[in-house]
Amino acid sequence: MTRYSIPATGGNPSSRAQGTTPGSFANAARVGTPWAFSSPDAPGMPAPSERTAWDFMPPGWTRGADGRWRAPAGFQPITQLEFARTGVVTPEMRRVAEREGHLTPEQVRDEVAAGRLVIPANKVHLAKSLDPMAIGRASRTKINANMGASPVASSSDEEVEKLRWAERWGTDTVMDLSTGGDLDATREAIVKHASVPIGTVPIYSMIIGRRIEDLDEAAVLESLEHQARQGVDYFTIHAGVLREHLPFVANRLIGIVSRGGSLLAKWMLHHRRQNLMYELWDEICELMRRFDVTFSIGDGLRPGGLADATDRAQLAELETLGELTERAWRHGCQVMVEGPGHVPFDQIEFNMKLQRRLCHGAPFYVLGPLVTDMFPGYDHITSCIGATAAAYHGAAMLCYVTPKEHLGLPKRDDVKQGVVAYKIAAHAADVALGIPGSRDRDDELTRARAALNWERHFELAFDPDLARAYHDEDLDVDTDFCAMCGHDWCSVRISKEIAEFVSGKDPEYAWESARVSEALTEEQREILERRGVLSPEEIHRLAGKTRRAVGASRGARAACHSDVASDTQAHRIQAERLDPRTLEPLSEA
Numbered sequence: 001m002t003r004y005s006i007p008a009t010g011g012n013p014s015s016r017a018q019g020t021t022p023g024s025f026a027n028a029a030r031v032g033t034p035w036a037f038s039s040p041d042a043p044g045m046p047a048p049s050e051r052t053a054w055d056f057m058p059p060g061w062t063r064g065a066d067g068r069w070r071a072p073a074g075f076q077p078i079t080q081l082e083f084a085r086t087g088v089v090t091p092e093m094r095r096v097a098e099r100e101g102h103l104t105p106e107q108v109r110d111e112v113a114a115g116r117l118v119i120p121a122n123k124v125h126l127a128k129s130l131d132p133m134a135i136g137r138a139s140r141t142k143i144n145a146n147m148g149a150s151p152v153a154s155s156s157d158e159e160v161e162k163l164r165w166a167e168r169w170g171t172d173t174v175m176d177l178s179t180g181g182d183l184d185a186t187r188e189a190i191v192k193h194a195s196v197p198i199g200t201v202p203i204y205s206m207i208i209g210r211r212i213e214d215l216d217e218a219a220v221l222e223s224l225e226h227q228a229r230q231g232v233d234y235f236t237i238h239a240g241v242l243r244e245h246l247p248f249v250a251n252r253l254i255g256i257v258s259r260g261g262s263l264l265a266k267w268m269l270h271h272r273r274q275n276l277m278y279e280l281w282d283e284i285c286e287l288m289r290r291f292d293v294t295f296s297i298g299d300g301l302r303p304g305g306l307a308d309a310t311d312r313a314q315l316a317e318l319e320t321l322g323e324l325t326e327r328a329w330r331h332g333c334q335v336m337v338e339g340p341g342h343v344p345f346d347q348i349e350f351n352m353k354l355q356r357r358l359c360h361g362a363p364f365y366v367l368g369p370l371v372t373d374m375f376p377g378y379d380h381i382t383s384c385i386g387a388t389a390a391a392y393h394g395a396a397m398l399c400y401v402t403p404k405e406h407l408g409l410p411k412r413d414d415v416k417q418g419v420v421a422y423k424i425a426a427h428a429a430d431v432a433l434g435i436p437g438s439r440d441r442d443d444e445l446t447r448a449r450a451a452l453n454w455e456r457h458f459e460l461a462f463d464p465d466l467a468r469a470y471h472d473e474d475l476d477v478d479t480d481f482c483a484m485c486g487h488d489w490c491s492v493r494i495s496k497e498i499a500e501f502v503s504g505k506d507p508e509y510a511w512e513s514a515r516v517s518e519a520l521t522e523e524q525r526e527i528l529e530r531r532g533v534l535s536p537e538e539i540h541r542l543a544g545k546t547r548r549a550v551g552a553s554r555g556a557r558a559a560c561h562s563d564v565a566s567d568t569q570a571h572r573i574q575a576e577r578l579d580p581r582t583l584e585p586l587s588e589a
């Protein structure tokens with residue numbers, strides 16, 4: 001027995017409570033409250049807001065004696081939030097519940113009504129190819145992949161190809177951040193081909209062919225309406241950068257790093273006026289409501305380096321994002337809020353919990369954050385460390401960062417690296433938060449690994465081709481060990497021997513001979529060639545050599561410690577040495 005007490009646990013991420021771990025150390029899952037799948041607060045963290053979207057109802061709604069809200073006569077719900085407020089479970093909410101598994105359609109509706117869950121589903125995109133999904137802390141953590149042509153690289157076709165690639169690797173949403181080429185055609189093509197929600201930052205297209213100084217209210221509304229009609233599911237709008245926040249960035253090491261934030265700051269300085277997006281907010285809300293475009297309220301003053309994190313500029317803007325959230329809810333719009341960026345690891349929890357308080361639980365959508373600035377080329381790694389912590393402490397969606405961040409436009413393989421890194425971050429957080437069923441595939445893979453069942457191991461792997469190729473690079477037979485430790489030091493094989501020893505030899509795992517791997521597929525061969533360490537011929541020559549050295553030639557079985565005893569001898573030894581009831585060793589006497 002250990003003398004240490006185990007922390008109070010949250011839900012068990014394994015559906016069948018498999019294994020020996022007590023489960024998640026997060027708070028108990030409390031779907032329907034601000035604590036749904038939440039981390040325990042470190043001392044000094046802001047408590048959740050006591051208010052929700054129910055506290056920011058549109059004018060004309062009344063609350064009956066039964067506590068239920070009633071819409072004004074003749075009211076026609078359009079957005080998912082409005083349907084939820086009227087008690088309706090939409091087909092999109094049903095689909096979300098089906099995809100989440102651990103939520104009922106009614107729970108989805110109630111979370112949407114509280115403003116803690118959004119279903120970004122523009123009516124236009126919904127009528128085409130969109131498969132509805134949800135973003136919020138009660139659901140699994142989602143990830144977003146950015147793409148888009150820049151003025152110096154890429155085209156619509158390449159961007160659609162990247163969209164397919166990002167979907168293939170499991171991104172939950174895609175943002176088209178094109179700033180070059182034919183923006184309109186690229187956006188149209190991406191929405192048409194996407195089954196995931198598409199987000200944009202509309203200010204990019206507003207300044208094509210005009211200087212930012214010439215942007216006016218009419219151009220803003222016209223551009224937003226055009227993109228809404230195209231079917232864009234969520235808009236990033238940097239309405240929270242206010243004129244009075246600008247002095248706070250003066251002493252930053254890297255100023256304003258958000259494109260939208262810097263453009264609007266320039267506009268405000270030029271016109272000596274308040275941010276026009278802020279002033280137009282109510283009109284923008286009305287427009288977005290008509291199509292049910294979800295807000296992703298942009299953080300134009302997010303820090304661009306650790307030295308500027310959690311500073312006055314960032315926090316002042318976050319307070320404004322809270323105010324904009326309340327106003328958008330009053331218009332019946334769905335809202336999520338964007339967050340940083342570059343944040344030291346120790347400040348991440350505070351950032352997440354402050355947003356939860358100021359924005360009353362509206363889903364937080366964060367970029368990374370990167371937890372160090374000095375590894376360009378590896379920023380998918382530096383940021384997914386921060387992203388895991390962010391999701392554990394409250395973020396609902398993680399915007400990926402690719403190895404090309406800060407350096408250039410991501411190519412196909414960079415998109416894959418970014419998406420995979422973020423699938424890992426999101427999944428790790430879901431398991432830690434105790435989301436039911438989130439660990440089931442891990443457990444299945446662990447079983448396959450323990451059984452040294454290589455086929456199943458690769459089948460369950462997130463990237464089966466990569467796993468198979470790496471295995472076969474050194475050893476092209478599936479036997480009771482791999483090339484990492486070799487036969488005599490394979491702890492899994494030795495553990496299996498121990499298990500077999502106490503339980504009798506298990507015929508399921510006792511192979512007569514090593515299994516020769518199927519030849520590498522073209523994709524697996526490519527993976528090895530890209531590694532560029534050895535040529536495929538060389539790889540197979542070496543793998544064959546390893547195979548012979550371990551005695552695992554075709555038809556033969558690799559020698560095994562347990563082979564010193566035949567099956568009959570093994571059973572006799574067991575009978576002599578183990579108590580048949582307890583399987584404990586019998587005493588020497």
Ligand code: SF4
Pocket residue numbers: 480481482483484485486487489490491492493
């Ligand atoms: S050889 Fe080492 S790495 Fe390979 S299966 Fe055995 S214990 Fe695992």
